[in-house]
Amino acid sequence: MEATMNLKDKDFVPFKEEQPNSSRVVVYYDPKSNGTGKRPARKEKVKVEKLAFYYGTKQALQNINLDIIANEVTALIGPSGCGKTTYLRIINRMNDLIPGSRIEGKVLIDGEDIYGPEVDVVELRRRVGLVFQQPNPFPKSIYENVAYGPRIHGIRKKSLLDEIVEESLKQAALWDEVKDRFKDSALSLSGGQQQRLCIARVLAVRPEILLMDEPTSALDPVATQRIEDLIRTLASNYTIIIVTHNMQQAARISDTTAFFLLGEMVEQGKTSQIFTRPRDRRTEEYITGRFG
Numbered sequence: 001m002e003a004t005m006n007l008k009d010k011d012f013v014p015f016k017e018e019q020p021n022s023s024r025v026v027v028y029y030d031p032k033s034n035g036t037g038k039r040p041a042r043k044e045k046v047k048v049e050k051l052a053f054y055y056g057t058k059q060a061l062q063n064i065n066l067d068i069i070a071n072e073v074t075a076l077i078g079p080s081g082c083g084k085t086t087y088l089r090i091i092n093r094m095n096d097l098i099p100g101s102r103i104e105g106k107v108l109i110d111g112e113d114i115y116g117p118e119v120d121v122v123e124l125r126r127r128v129g130l131v132f133q134q135p136n137p138f139p140k141s142i143y144e145n146v147a148y149g150p151r152i153h154g155i156r157k158k159s160l161l162d163e164i165v166e167e168s169l170k171q172a173a174l175w176d177e178v179k180d181r182f183k184d185s186a187l188s189l190s191g192g193q194q195q196r197l198c199i200a201r202v203l204a205v206r207p208e209i210l211l212m213d214e215p216t217s218a219l220d221p222v223a224t225q226r227i228e229d230l231i232r233t234l235a236s237n238y239t240i241i242i243v244t245h246n247m248q249q250a251a252r253i254s255d256t257t258a259f260f261l262l263g264e265m266v267e268q269g270k271t272s273q274i275f276t277r278p279r280d281r282r283t284e285e286y287i288t289g290r291f292g
């Protein structure tokens with residue numbers, strides 16, 4: 001099939017191992033190199049089998065089989081209304097809150113059925129953090145936004161909260177901009193800063209998976225670039241699933257891409273393959289802008 005979008009392999013991220021942006025950040029060992037410089041086998045963090053989802057009588061997803069690899073960035077693309085947000089919210093059971101909704105099939109994280117009867121949903125949502133399209137900080141101080149989650153999870157000690165707030169802000173690449181203004185309202189920050197604050201707020205409860213639903217669509221190009229850099233850096237330590245309408249963004253930051261259409265997952269593959277050699281005609285039509 002003819003290469004599409006004029007993207008070449010060099011346009012795709014070479015899994016660069018970036019340095020944390022600050023010397024005092026906790027340096028995690030990089031699971032991608034495993035200390036040996038060699039990349040270990042790709043491991044599934046999330047397994048989704050024969051998933052279907054209904055809002056009342058309306059079916060939003062059907063027969064989805066889509067595994068998410070640990071420490072990768074997986075991009076979900078597809079036209080509006082095809083079920084990307086629904087898929088994302090299934091992974092941390094946010095859809096449970098919608099009256100009349102119903103799920104079929106299996107969703108496993110680290111092999112455990114997250115819809116099993118013994119699952120602690122509060123703990124699941126700590127492990128699987130969600131970042132929304134519109135930055136949505138609480139109308140509280142910058143500090144309180146980040147300390148909020150750890151407090152809910154029972155951390156009271158001021159010195160420990162201070163440490164977590166600092167570490168989370170550093171990981172979210174926001175520390176340098178806010179370290180002298182902790183007490184300021186989060187709403188005084190720019191949109192891009194607010195979005196990084198929301199990412200810090202999620203990181204503060206030490207999640208394993210980050211779900212991001214069009215996290216840059218409300219941001220300008222400079223703020224978008226900062227979030228994209230941040231996502232690549234975070235991929236060393238987290239498993240990231242991002243919904244994006246921006247094909248270039250998916251190509252720049254993701255390792256794997258999955259294309260959704262009308263409630264189905266049409267095709268999943270290495271990002272470079274999806275954008276240069278899609279197997280399905282519908283994928284090709286979408287990424288070349290013929291519909292959507």
Ligand SMILES: Nc1ncnc2c1ncn2[C@@H]1O[C@H](COP(=O)(O)OP(=O)(O)O)[C@@H](O)[C@H]1O
Nearest residue numbers: 055058060079080081082083084085086087098
């Ligand atoms: N709370 C809801 N109640 C009823 N229908 C919904 C709800 N949320 C989404 N839908 C429908 O489910 C389908 C998939 O929506 P969504 O997952 O938001 O798609 P996407 O994120 O790809 O735009 C759409 O037809 C949408 O109208």
Ligand SMILES: [Mg+2]
Nearest residue numbers: 084085086243
């Ligand atoms: Mg959506």
